[in-house]
Amino acid sequence: MLTLASILATTALLSLAMLLMLASLLRTGIAGIREWFFSNICLIVALPLFILRDAIPDLLSIILANALLITACCGYYAGCARFLGRPPHLHRLAIVIAILTAVMAIWTYGDNNFVIRVLAITTFNALIFTATAIILLRHRPLNRHPHPYWFAASVALLFAICQMLRGAYFGVIEPPDNLMSFDTIWNVALLSIGAVALPTMTMAAVMMVHDAMLASVEDAANHDHMTGAVSRRWLETIAREQIMRAHRTGKSLSLLIIDLDHFKHINDTHGHAVGDEVLREFARITIASLRDGDALGRLGGEEFGVLLPNTDTEVAIKIANRLREQSQQHVISGSFGACNYSISIGVATVRTGENFDILSARADRALYFAKNNGRNRVEAERDEEKDEGRQGENYMNAAT
Numbered sequence: 001m002l003t004l005a006s007i008l009a010t011t012a013l014l015s016l017a018m019l020l021m022l023a024s025l026l027r028t029g030i031a032g033i034r035e036w037f038f039s040n041i042c043l044i045v046a047l048p049l050f051i052l053r054d055a056i057p058d059l060l061s062i063i064l065a066n067a068l069l070i071t072a073c074c075g076y077y078a079g080c081a082r083f084l085g086r087p088p089h090l091h092r093l094a095i096v097i098a099i100l101t102a103v104m105a106i107w108t109y110g111d112n113n114f115v116i117r118v119l120a121i122t123t124f125n126a127l128i129f130t131a132t133a134i135i136l137l138r139h140r141p142l143n144r145h146p147h148p149y150w151f152a153a154s155v156a157l158l159f160a161i162c163q164m165l166r167g168a169y170f171g172v173i174e175p176p177d178n179l180m181s182f183d184t185i186w187n188v189a190l191l192s193i194g195a196v197a198l199p200t201m202t203m204a205a206v207m208m209v210h211d212a213m214l215a216s217v218e219d220a221a222n223h224d225h226m227t228g229a230v231s232r233r234w235l236e237t238i239a240r241e242q243i244m245r246a247h248r249t250g251k252s253l254s255l256l257i258i259d260l261d262h263f264k265h266i267n268d269t270h271g272h273a274v275g276d277e278v279l280r281e282f283a284r285i286t287i288a289s290l291r292d293g294d295a296l297g298r299l300g301g302e303e304f305g306v307l308l309p310n311t312d313t314e315v316a317i318k319i320a321n322r323l324r325e326q327s328q329q330h331v332i333s334g335s336f337g338a339c340n341y342s343i344s345i346g347v348a349t350v351r352t353g354e355n356f357d358i359l360s361a362r363a364d365r366a367l368y369f370a371k372n373n374g375r376n377r378v379e380a381e382r383d384e385e386k387d388e389g390r391q392g393e394n395y396m397n398a399a400t
């Protein structure tokens, strides 16, 4: 027969397994794991104390066991808050733990009232798990898979409801003499759900951590770590999606290919580290001046690409000239002295049925002309002129 003690013992083993899983994730340094780890330790220590209710003093089996249970729930909340970049309110939680522990002591040693103790614990659990569900739903990262967050929030809400029902149940029945042998169907059911709540929520936490790790790996793969621009591979992926959308909707899409002028000279004069700084600074001011939805990618070395959705050639040329002027006026200074630079830009706007390779080849050709025509300028290929023999004339000087 399923006794209450065996339910709690199984939960303790389950929590131990979860603790080991969290231990393996501690070195990732992801915020929240330490708090979840601590929460599981508290639960693992609390459960045997509940089981040994008749064999050990009340101080351990009631006061300490409940204090640890409350701390475990607070620890789980604090872990979620930290994971989501929210304040964990540790001081307030510590005050709540102290007050509830005092309530346990008063209604054990003063007036030994089991119902008040149960009501205090179940009310607190219902509140902290509702707060956990709310923080998970309100602050989950919107650019990531929602499933782990919904799962954790649903379990938290289910647990909160069970705690309310448990409180109501003990409020209406005749209080039992011994809780551990009180194996009515309601008590067993509510206690079982309550018991598996924290291990299940820890499982959801592990799912959230895996999601965060995946997001950080994807982020590293999709960005150039030196400049913060997106990687060439990711820019191409975005470009292919945007080209398909442009073909579908009939909206325009322009591509700028930007190359820093005489960059070798900057490296040779000031050193490679200053060259790196120039690339970083160029990327920083360029990203800052683009709209949401535009993308700057590093194509390699000192060459960058900018994708401009919903932008025709005329506007793209204006944007390119704005970027060119801003770079020309940009002075980078440091212990090496001061250094300035200029950029050349090739502009191309997607044509009907055209793919990314052709679009970028056209922007590249325009860049080639910008370089050949003196650098620090913008060149764009005119749509209607594609005659190979007149290629040199096919570019309009857009350096205005």
Ligand SMILES: Nc1nc2c(ncn2[C@@H]2O[C@H](COP(=O)(O)OP(=O)(O)OP(=O)(O)O)[C@@H](O)[C@H]2O)c(=O)[nH]1
Pocket (backbone or CB within 6 Å): 259, 260, 261, 262, 263, 264, 265, 267, 271, 272, 273, 274, 275, 276, 279, 300, 301, 302, 371, 375
């Ligand atoms: N500091 C630094 N230099 C780089 C990086 N990637 C490429 N380079 C250097 O950029 C220089 C590019 O030189 P070139 O291809 O001759 O081009 P350029 O000197 O800019 O001349 P134009 O493009 O014709 O104006 C090379 O010396 C590369 O070593 C980088 O990440 N950091």
